[in-house]
Amino acid sequence: MTTEQDRETILRDVLDRWKAGVDAHEPERVAALFTKDAIFQGLRPYSVGRPGIAAYYDGQPAGLKADYRVLETRAPADGLVLGYLAVRFSFTDRPALDVALGILLRRTGEGWLISHYQVSHLG
Numbered sequence: 001m002t003t004e005q006d007r008e009t010i011l012r013d014v015l016d017r018w019k020a021g022v023d024a025h026e027p028e029r030v031a032a033l034f035t036k037d038a039i040f041q042g043l044r045p046y047s048v049g050r051p052g053i054a055a056y057y058d059g060q061p062a063g064l065k066a067d068y069r070v071l072e073t074r075a076p077a078d079g080l081v082l083g084y085l086a087v088r089f090s091f092t093d094r095p096a097l098d099v100a101l102g103i104l105l106r107r108t109g110e111g112w113l114i115s116h117y118q119v120s121h122l123g
Helices: 004-023 027-031 050-058
Strands: 034-041 065-074 080-090 097-108 111-121
Touching: 004 027, 004 065, 004 080, 004 097, 004 111, 027 050, 034 050
Parallel strands: 034 111
Antiparallel strands: 065 080, 080 097, 097 111
């Protein structure tokens, strides 16, 4: 099992790359951080797999930025890291949106990838 510090390091590695892809509006780069069968729930109907994830991020407005803060981590089993985060999405033309994000990372042959992503609107 991993320590809390290890879990947070693993989460930050993946989420820093996720943030960079979101901020640069590179949907394929973001989708590559997910497993091929990832369950994805943004603020629209859910999808399964990288094509739906890429389409979701492609539909986001230019200038969207993401900032996150890790609130909790757990290791429910070997090779899994669960994170609960506060995320602020900022826009160029409207107020920021604060959400809660539950995320499950799975260790794969490609490294740590997101296998489940679920956003809850806090407003």
